[in-house]
Amino acid sequence: MNTRHFPFWPKKRPRTLPPVETNLADNLRVTAQRFSDQPAIVYYDTPITYARLWSHVEALAGWLQQRAGVKAGDRVLLDMQNSPQFIIAYYAIARANAVIVPINPMNVTDELRVLLADSGATVAVTGQELLPRLQPLLGDPLTHLVVAAYSDYLEHETAIDLPPAVAAPRADLPAAGDRITAFADAIDAALAPGPMTARGEDILLLPYTSGTTGQPKGCVHTHRSVQTTTLGTPYWFGTAAPGGRLLSVLPYFHVTGMTIDMNGGLMAGATIVMMTRWDPATVLSLIERYEILSFTAISTMIVDLLAHPAYHASTLRSLMSIFGGGAPLPAAVSRELTERLGLTYTEGYGLTETIAMTHANPPDRPKLQCLGVPTFGVDSRIIDPDSLKELGAGETGEIVIHGNQVMREYWRQPAATAAAFVEIDGKRFFRTGDLGYMDEEGYFFIVDRVKRMINASGYKVWPAEVETKLFAHPAVREACVIASIDPRRGETVKALIVKRDDADVTADDIIGWARAQLSAYKVPTVVEFVDVLPRGATGKVAWRLLQEQDARRMAPSRV
Numbered sequence: 001m002n003t004r005h006f007p008f009w010p011k012k013r014p015r016t017l018p019p020v021e022t023n024l025a026d027n028l029r030v031t032a033q034r035f036s037d038q039p040a041i042v043y044y045d046t047p048i049t050y051a052r053l054w055s056h057v058e059a060l061a062g063w064l065q066q067r068a069g070v071k072a073g074d075r076v077l078l079d080m081q082n083s084p085q086f087i088i089a090y091y092a093i094a095r096a097n098a099v100i101v102p103i104n105p106m107n108v109t110d111e112l113r114v115l116l117a118d119s120g121a122t123v124a125v126t127g128q129e130l131l132p133r134l135q136p137l138l139g140d141p142l143t144h145l146v147v148a149a150y151s152d153y154l155e156h157e158t159a160i161d162l163p164p165a166v167a168a169p170r171a172d173l174p175a176a177g178d179r180i181t182a183f184a185d186a187i188d189a190a191l192a193p194g195p196m197t198a199r200g201e202d203i204l205l206l207p208y209t210s211g212t213t214g215q216p217k218g219c220v221h222t223h224r225s226v227q228t229t230t231l232g233t234p235y236w237f238g239t240a241a242p243g244g245r246l247l248s249v250l251p252y253f254h255v256t257g258m259t260i261d262m263n264g265g266l267m268a269g270a271t272i273v274m275m276t277r278w279d280p281a282t283v284l285s286l287i288e289r290y291e292i293l294s295f296t297a298i299s300t301m302i303v304d305l306l307a308h309p310a311y312h313a314s315t316l317r318s319l320m321s322i323f324g325g326g327a328p329l330p331a332a333v334s335r336e337l338t339e340r341l342g343l344t345y346t347e348g349y350g351l352t353e354t355i356a357m358t359h360a361n362p363p364d365r366p367k368l369q370c371l372g373v374p375t376f377g378v379d380s381r382i383i384d385p386d387s388l389k390e391l392g393a394g395e396t397g398e399i400v401i402h403g404n405q406v407m408r409e410y411w412r413q414p415a416a417t418a419a420a421f422v423e424i425d426g427k428r429f430f431r432t433g434d435l436g437y438m439d440e441e442g443y444f445f446i447v448d449r450v451k452r453m454i455n456a457s458g459y460k461v462w463p464a465e466v467e468t469k470l471f472a473h474p475a476v477r478e479a480c481v482i483a484s485i486d487p488r489r490g491e492t493v494k495a496l497i498v499k500r501d502d503a504d505v506t507a508d509d510i511i512g513w514a515r516a517q518l519s520a521y522k523v524p525t526v527v528e529f530v531d532v533l534p535r536g537a538t539g540k541v542a543w544r545l546l547q548e549q550d551a552r553r554m555a556p557s558r559v
Contacts, residue, residue, distance in 0.1 A: 002381055004393070004442030005373035010236060010362045016377040017235070019404050020227035021200035025061075025094040027230065027267040028054055035242060035269045042245075042273045042290065043084055044166065045158035050269070053088065060092035060146075060183075062191030067181070068123045068144040072097035072197060075206060077116060077124035078253070079103040079134065081165060082276045085148035085183055086252050087262060089125040094223075097198040101206045101218075102253040106519035109133045116141050118411070119206055119218060125183070129165045131173075138179055147173055148183035150276060160285065163277040200224035206411055207255060209352040209460060218411030219353050226263065228405040229356045232376045234264035236360055237346065239294040239321050242269035247283065247292045249275040249301070256325070256458070259356035260296045280308040284315050291318040298458045299329040300488050302345060306336055313340050321363065325349060325458070328369035328490070348372055349444065352460075353407045353420070353430055359444050371436065371444040378403040379427065382438050385450055388422055396437045396447050400429040452543065454483040454491050459521040461493055463543065466524065469517045470495060473510065475503035480533050482547040484526055485554040495524040496546060498533060 009015065031040075032054035039047035064070040076093045078100055080086045093100045101119045103112065105127070112133060116124075125146040126134050138145055149170035154162075173180050198204070205221040234240035246265055250257030265272045273290050275282060283305060286292065297305075302322065305311060322337070323346040337343045348360035349371035358380065361372035374380040378401060382391045385398040400422060407430070409417040422429050433451035438444050454461040463481035470479040477498045484494035499505060507527035514523045534542040 001379045002374065002438065002442055004438070004440065006442075008362050008365050008373065008441060010238070011364060013236065014376070017228075017232055019200065019224050020231055021224065022227070023094060023097075023196050023198050024204055024223050024226055024230065024263065025057065025091050025196060027227075027263070028057065028091050031266060031269045038243060038269060039271045040266060041084055041087065042271060043153050044160050044162060044275075046154055046156045048084055048153065053084070056088045056187050057091045057095055058193060059187045059190050060088055061095035061193035063146075063181075063186040063189055064092060064096045064098070064123065065193050066191045067178070067186070067189070068146075070096050070098050070123055073099060073203065074123070075099045075101050075119045075121040077101045077103055077112075077119070077121040077126075079105055079107070079112070079124060079126040079130055080148065080253075081105050081127055081129075081150070082248070082252050082257070082274055083127070083148065083150045083166075084153040084274070085125075085127070085150065087266075088187075089146070089148075089183075090252070090262070093125075094198070094204055095196060096193055097196065097202070099203050099206050101208075102258070103208070104251075104253055104519060105130055106521060107133070108517070108519065109136055110517075111519065113137060115208060115216060118208075118216060127165060128171050129168065135174065138176060143179065145176075145180045146183050146186055147180060152184050160282055161279070163279070166276050198223060200227070203408075205355070207253075207352050207355075217413055217416055219355075219407040220409050220411050221355050221407050225405050225407060226259075226355050228377075228403070229259045229350070229354075230263040230267055232405075233260050233357050233360075234268055236357070236375055237294070237321060237323055237363055240264050240268035240270045244268070244270045244293050245273055245290050246270055247275070247286055247290075247295045248272045249278050249283065250296055250298070250324075254458070255350065255352050255356040256296065260323075278304075280304045281310050284308065284310050287318065288315050293318060294321045294323075295319060297322060297324045299324065299333075299345070300457050300490070302329060302337070303333055303488060306333060316341055316343070319343060321346065323348060323360075325371075330487075331368065334368055346372075349446070351432060353432075354401060354403070354405050355407070356405075358401050358403060358405060361443075367443050369445075371446055373442050373444065374401075374403075378405075379429075380444065381424065381429070382436065383422070383424070385431075385435075388424075390424065393438055393440045396435055398450055399432045399434045399436045399444065399446075400424070401432060402427045402429045406430045454481075454493055456486070456491050456493060456521055457489040461522050466493060466495070466514075466518065466522055469514065470497065470510070470524075472517070473505075473513055475499055475505035476510075478533050478541070480541045480543050480546055481524065482543055482550060484547075484550050486525075492526065493522065493524045494526040494528065494550065496528050496530050496533065498531065499529055
């Protein structure tokens with residue numbers, strides 16, 4: 001086991017934490033008993049107490065069991081933006097002993113159909129603005145849809161500029177018998193759930209990631225694996241505490257926002273000052289108004305925040321910590337945080353397969369543009385991706401991880417599971433597909449990716465999936481999708497396209513067409529038409545060559 005980093009371990013922290021064997025929903029139940037009148041959430045100036053939050057979780061869990069027929073182990077789709085209803089639904093599904101399938105709300109109907117078929121979910125909870133995407137799937141395969149209006153939890157006047165989906169009043173639902181139910185009606189039914197029986201080894205969560213083929217893969221996480229990062233992440237950073245206020249804007253369907261803000265904050269008894277959509281002006285206002293102590297953000301958000309006209313150093317005076325990842329923070333922005341605000345952006349590293357954090361910088365000894373060190377109980381090493389031989393300090397290879405937070409398997413994909421793990425010294429290590437190295441002090445740095453993946457502001461985009469969609473366009477003969485350097489997003493999606501003979505199409509035409517076929521973060525932001533795509537000896541398109549050429553052209557614009 002790598003121990004080089006032990007001399008730099010966070011002060012007053014143990015090296016390991018014991019595994020948690022209880023249902024994740026039990027965390028919220030206990031917190032609600034301890035701090036019943038404490039606000040669990042402040043949603044655009046409306047506080048929601050822990051007691052009220054838990055009562056709504058219980059009611060929805062009872063409705064799912066008694067009205068939707070959800071049984072232990074059943075998968076339930078959760079397709080929603082950050083909102084009180086997201087938290088209620090997430091914990092209600094866990095309370096009902098079922099499996100949460102969190103979905104990116106940017107997914108379109110065809111993408112949702114694939115995910116429903118793979119997961120086997122027949123019940124979904126969604127926001128009313130997303131209903132048109134799920135309604136075509138009602139009856140096959142969905143049997144029940146619960147539809148939320150975020151504005152139902154706006155009970156106090158606010159001067160905050162609300163996102164459209166939040167400001168929208170509850171709309172009339174389509175007539176569909178008892179197959180479509182308003183979220184508020186499910187809560188008002190006040191049905192009591194059965195016993196909480198799911199525990200540590202039972203499946204809790206099935207978040208989806210994609211492989212190099214672009215086919216989605218469900219990551220099987222148990223209550224124990226999710227509890228590992230739920231407990232470890234706030235304890236590592238030392239920020240979430242009873243009554244402490246944290247600003248929460250990272251999406252909860254994604255493991256970082258889910259783990260650090262939602263699960264970690266609720267376990268600790270903190271108050272989550274929640275935003276549905278990113279808006280730097282609102283962030284600055286909320287930090288100052290609620291004297292926010294901690295803030296989790298990807299680096300592009302920090303860049304946006306410090307560049308906003310409303311930003312001034314005194315606005316952020318309450319902050320004690322900012323942490324995140326997704327892409328390295330530009331050095332100039334880091335200096336602004338350190339020199340003017342006395343803050344350090346503490347970066348960490350994790351994956352959907354590890355339910356977020358496995359590495360993080362020690363809060364009292366971070367390194368810039370660094371993944372950090374392996375956290376509580378994590379054994380992480382660098383291996384040669386071909387020979388699987390363990391490598392030493394300074395040598396570049398694949399990052400592998402062993403720990404309680406690592407997923408059990410890929411859902412119903414034994415071949416993919418077998419390929420994703422390797423045994424070293426009698427331990428089962430997950431192969432991250434990320435190339436990196438470890439320095440002499442045991443800090444990890446990322447270099448490249450073994451897998452062909454684009455990381456756009458923390459969102460994973462798989463070129464093969466985008467290419468498949470582009471090939472369906474009548475003007476496209478060939479397409480190659482690469483990662484292009486973007487000073488704001490880290491990487492962005494670029495498509496190089498060979499047009500069909502005499503095709504009359506523009507780059508804007510392609511981009512506009514793609515928006516109707518793909519989630520917004522997968523849509524190419526740059527389209528370049530070429531006469532031919534280079535190929536290797538086997539006839540495959542030489543995507544790496546194209547990516548390297550693009551990187552050289554873009555190098556002067558790197559921040």
